[in-house]
Amino acid sequence: MNTERTEYDAVLADPAGVAPREPMRVLVAGGAGYIGSVVTRLLIAEGHHVTVLDDLSTGHADAVPSGVELVRADIADAGTILARGGFDGVLHFAAKSLVGESVSDPAKYWRTNVCGTRALLDAVAEFSVPRLVFSSTAAVYGEPDAIPITEDAPTRPTNPYGASKLSVDMMLAGECAATGLGAVSLRYFNVAGAAWGAGERHGTETHLIPLALDAAAGRRGPLTIFGEDWPTPDGTPIRDYIHVADLARAHVLALGAATAGRHLICNLGSGQGFSVRQVLDAVTNVTGLDVPQQVGPRRAGDPARLIASHERARAELGWAPQQGLADMVRDAWDFAANLANR
Numbered sequence: 001m002n003t004e005r006t007e008y009d010a011v012l013a014d015p016a017g018v019a020p021r022e023p024m025r026v027l028v029a030g031g032a033g034y035i036g037s038v039v040t041r042l043l044i045a046e047g048h049h050v051t052v053l054d055d056l057s058t059g060h061a062d063a064v065p066s067g068v069e070l071v072r073a074d075i076a077d078a079g080t081i082l083a084r085g086g087f088d089g090v091l092h093f094a095a096k097s098l099v100g101e102s103v104s105d106p107a108k109y110w111r112t113n114v115c116g117t118r119a120l121l122d123a124v125a126e127f128s129v130p131r132l133v134f135s136s137t138a139a140v141y142g143e144p145d146a147i148p149i150t151e152d153a154p155t156r157p158t159n160p161y162g163a164s165k166l167s168v169d170m171m172l173a174g175e176c177a178a179t180g181l182g183a184v185s186l187r188y189f190n191v192a193g194a195a196w197g198a199g200e201r202h203g204t205e206t207h208l209i210p211l212a213l214d215a216a217a218g219r220r221g222p223l224t225i226f227g228e229d230w231p232t233p234d235g236t237p238i239r240d241y242i243h244v245a246d247l248a249r250a251h252v253l254a255l256g257a258a259t260a261g262r263h264l265i266c267n268l269g270s271g272q273g274f275s276v277r278q279v280l281d282a283v284t285n286v287t288g289l290d291v292p293q294q295v296g297p298r299r300a301g302d303p304a305r306l307i308a309s310h311e312r313a314r315a316e317l318g319w320a321p322q323q324g325l326a327d328m329v330r331d332a333w334d335f336a337a338n339l340a341n342r
């Protein structure tokens with residue numbers, strides 16, 4: 001029994017963890033990335049058999065836990081793995097996910113996120129894999145008319161990233177109806193934190209919490225607040241932050257909830273909103289350090305306020321978030337400190 005196994009046992013000892021279920025054989029596409037590597041750890045802890053497929057374009061080989069097979073290949077080559085047979089499900093995280101880059105290089109987003117997923121779905125159908133869980137995003141909604149955002153809200157993505165994810169959601173609806181696949185699209189709001197030794201390690205970091213932590217630690221210069229003239233109480237945008245461990249639990253539940261011929265869409269957020277300034281305050285509270293900061297112009301395409309309704313995830317998956325903003329900041333802080341000391 002290695003040290004990682006001991007960490008997994010701690011996950012399972014958590015009485016609020018996911019209920020035990022029959023072990024499944026699953027392919028995790030994008031399992032060397034931030035969220036995929038956390039979900040892989042939970043799947044292993046729950047006794048599932050995992051193969052990771054990742055081209056390592058943004059993921060890290062050492063994010064895949066020891067003992068888990070990593071196949072370094074494009075998602076378009078998923079068929080070579082699924083052809084082995086016996087897979088009960090695919091979790092699909094493999095995607096390009098930078099909003100700004102999707103505006104400057106949209107072809108990359110259509111090619112990877114849409115064409116790549118199409119190839120994956122062809123292999124899923126060819127080798128009769130019964131379930132698929134897809135990483136969708138709140139970016140499919142664009143600027144919302146009403147808060148909290150339900151899954152029935154209009155989908156009006158404001159950038160190619162959101163549009164590419166919405167296209168896959170639509171593709172999955174047709175796929176389930178036509179082939180009997182059981183699929184769940186999980187629309188993530190703002191994912192943060194770290195869990196079980198895995199966390200955020202992006203080559204190009206654009207997310208608020210890791211940037212604020214690095215600024216507080218002096219690992220980078222002052223954080224730029226993208227506008228303080230928004231129609232919110234303190235003038236900075238409001239987002240719904242969700243702990244990556246809570247997100248991971250939702251994936252394992254979704255895998256179990258996938259039903260033949262049905263496409264289920266669930267938002268994943270805490271249902272609570274925090275402004276940029278409230279997040280920076282949380283960073284100071286957790287770390288005891290000020291976050292050096294400056295105010296800049298608004299970032300193009302940023303909505304003022306995004307908060308999820310997670311009632312459907314609660315009803316359909318039996319899921320509820322268990323961790324708050326301070327937990328996310330603390331876990332991200334510990335993870336970044338470990339990384340810096342390596």
Ligand code: UFG
Binds near residue numbers: 099189191206225
């Ligand atoms: N922000 C700053 N300064 C920074 C970085 C971010 O002020 O240096 C602000 C942003 O304006 C925003 C908030 O912090 O108001 C959160 O920004 P992030 O970049 O961390 O996250 P986003 O809300 O832009 O986007 C995230 C994911 C997307 C996903 C979206 C859905 O990155 O993939 O949530 O809610 F589509």
